[in-house]
Amino acid sequence: MYEQQFLLNEREKLEDSDLINYFLKLAELNSNLETIVDLIEKTNKTDTEIDFLNLILNKGFNLIPEADYGRIVINHQDSAYFLEKIYREELLNFDLDNFKKQEPVSRSRDILFKSQPVNKKIIINLKLDQQFLGAVILYISGETYKSFSRESVKIASILEKIASSYLTAKSYQKLQQKFKREVILSLSNLLAIHDQYTEGHNQQVAKLSKDLARAAGLTKSEIEKAYWSGMLHDIGKTLIPVSILTKNGPLTKEEFFRIKKHPEWAYRALKDSAELKDIAKYVLHHHEKWDGSGYPDQLTGTEIPLISQIVSIADAWDAMTSNRAYRKALSRKEAFKRIKINRGKQFSPWLTDVFLDNIS
Incomplete structure (x- = not known):
């Protein structure tokens, strides 16, 4: 009788624990969803690609708790410009003017990644029509034994899709602006001829x-x-x-x-x-x-x-x-x-x- 009561109590404890974990998980998912919605809303307000990359990096840290530090890489004319490591405890902002002055390095991932001990990394690729434009990379330090959860990998995939949508829209917007500029200049030239x-x-x-x-x-x-x-x-x-x-x-x-x-x-x-x-x-x-x-x-x-x-x-x-x-x-x-x-x-x-x- 005592053993049955003990087992019943233990079962209730497990059920309570499962219920608590369930609600904690639900709260985490809700928080992640709010962060992603906030990212999408802010994406529409970013003026430059650099602002957008900074936004992705910030939100990546919020959504992927295992990451210890991150890096932004920009591909330009077959060279990669990259921002040195940003640690979780540091402010997730950087000096854009100073960043633009950095010298490019050859696009080699060995060069890009060997400056800091790395255990694991998640790469959020930035592509447009299969062309590699850059990446936001989140790392787990080599000094720890953590690994990225399955949920974090899924979130990274979502961030990559958001990035792809943004770059496609931005490219279309630039094409529209170029077309508008050419039409206006043509009309202006017509008056000059007249x-x-x-x-x-x-x-x-x-x-x-x-x-x-x-x-x-x-x-x-x-x-x-x-x-x-x-x-x-x-x-x-x-x-x-x-x-x-x-x-x-x-x-x-x-x-x-x-x-x-x-x-x-x-x-x-x-x-x-x-x-x-x-x-x-x-x-x-x-x-x-x-x-x-x-x-x-x-x-x-x-x-x-x-x-x-x-x-x-x-x-x-x-x-x-x-x-x-x-x-x-x-x-x-x-x-x-x-x-x-x-x-x-x-x-x-x-x-x-x-x-x-x-x-x-």
């Missing part, structure tokens, strides 16, 4: 818009949009006869009416492109004036998109300081004066100050 007096004008307005956007503290994405808006701001002029664009004298009302249509024509040409629809809006309003006397919609003040306001100043400055068929270029001093006079009339007061202080 009107020799505006050759180089688009490039100058684009550069000035980019510089002004940066000086005004805009985001990286907004700075890029300001640049491309400047490049395309006059594309609608390809529909205006050269005889009007290069007329050496005052325009008639009809001619001026046609000139004023060029922002709308540019908008209609660009608005249906998913990549250019924002730029289409900025181009449409680059001749609006702060006091509402501009065109095509007589917008006032902050009703005018900020990037349109930027392009407006850049366009006016380059137009004034460049030769035209109907006049010689103004001096920088005179152009500076005219920009200042039109502060709060034609141009945003704030952006005018930023331009005069930083750009002109």
Whole structure:
């Protein structure tokens, strides 16, 4: 009887222990799932591949507890750039500028791995279309007898799939950007062929818009949009006869009416492109004036998109300081004066100050 009771008690203890282990395991899986979801969300917000690799390394340490240290390897032109060991107890951040200055070593795993005693390692490969781009490597120190669990190997496989998806999306994004850039440059060249007096004008307005956007503290994405808006701001002029664009004298009302249509024509040409629809809006309003006397919609003040306001100043400055068929270029001093006079009339007061202080 005593033996039966003892066995029953021991069985209950085992069942309680199994139940506790089960819930602990469930909590661990839930924590891992949350970490992976967090990784996926942050992946969409990383700007560079280096940021992404750092993210993978950090999350790898969180998800794979056996790892003692890790390393990032980047393959570039058949050479491998690698970040020296990062230990678990150290902060999982590194000096990117210093990292970029490191000399490449030949892509040899013997060279890469022999600098630290290694027991076991997990390699999270970074590949795109079977091309090896690099790896995030997690190690177990040679001084211990640990090994990676089956769960850790599975997690590494999941991280590798996430990395592959990220690199594929990034590659597609770069391809889209390259295509957009080539289309915009082609359109800009078309205008240069149509009107020799505006050759180089688009490039100058684009550069000035980019510089002004940066000086005004805009985001990286907004700075890029300001640049491309400047490049395309006059594309609608390809529909205006050269005889009007290069007329050496005052325009008639009809001619001026046609000139004023060029922002709308540019908008209609660009608005249906998913990549250019924002730029289409900025181009449409680059001749609006702060006091509402501009065109095509007589917008006032902050009703005018900020990037349109930027392009407006850049366009006016380059137009004034460049030769035209109907006049010689103004001096920088005179152009500076005219920009200042039109502060709060034609141009945003704030952006005018930023331009005069930083750009002109």
